[in-house]
Amino acid sequence: DWSTRPAFAAWLAGVPNRIGPGVTRQKYFLTNKPIDPKHWYDMPVDVLAALVASMNVPLTTTEPDLHLPPDQPVQISQRFGTHPRPWIALGLGGSHPTKDWPDGYWVEFLGLLRQRAPGTVFVVGGAAQSGRAERLIAQTSGAATVNACNLSVIGSAALLKECELYVGPDSG
Numbered sequence: 001d002w003s004t005r006p007a008f009a010a011w012l013a014g015v016p017n018r019i020g021p022g023v024t025r026q027k028y029f030l031t032n033k034p035i036d037p038k039h040w041y042d043m044p045v046d047v048l049a050a051l052v053a054s055m056n057v058p059l060t061t062t063e064p065d066l067h068l069p070p071d072q073p074v075q076i077s078q079r080f081g082t083h084p085r086p087w088i089a090l091g092l093g094g095s096h097p098t099k100d101w102p103d104g105y106w107v108e109f110l111g112l113l114r115q116r117a118p119g120t121v122f123v124v125g126g127a128a129q130s131g132r133a134e135r136l137i138a139q140t141s142g143a144a145t146v147n148a149c150n151l152s153v154i155g156s157a158a159l160l161k162e163c164e165l166y167v168g169p170d171s172g
Helices: 004-012 024-029 044-054 071-080 103-116 127-138 153-162
Strands: 087-091 120-124 144-147 165-167
Touching: 004 024, 071 153, 087 103, 087 153, 103 120, 103 127, 120 127, 120 153, 127 144
Parallel strands: 087 120, 087 165, 120 144
Antiparallel strands: none
8 A cells, every 4th residue: 555665665675763654554664653543544634643643742733834035925915916805726737647637627627616706816836837827717717817827936835825725636
């Protein structure tokens, strides 16, 4: 299974400390005590919280607390502040091609979103997604939609922090 392979590979490579939650067969290749099986099917962040708790590592929160350079929120506000709220971010792409949606799915989803949602939809992704974003926006209508694929990583993070909702095809 997915959780056993990295632990097994580390064991084969002779890595002396192999730490993980110990889900299913993974526990045989780890050097730490596995977490309670009742956590095996929790959300991944909760599995990791159970792991650090079992190892007596303090964890005050699992909520993200991204610290951005102070000028970034100001730049986002200056650039997009006139766009109506709520702001919804739509993240194109995925960590692997199999985790992305085909354009037909995106057109259908974005079209329905633009018809039903008030506010503004921001299409985010890397520079390589910009042309795709333009095509998806051109094929749909409704709520204001902005191609924000040209933002830097920090700029995208600042925009996402200001959005009320993020939708993407991947676990991000």
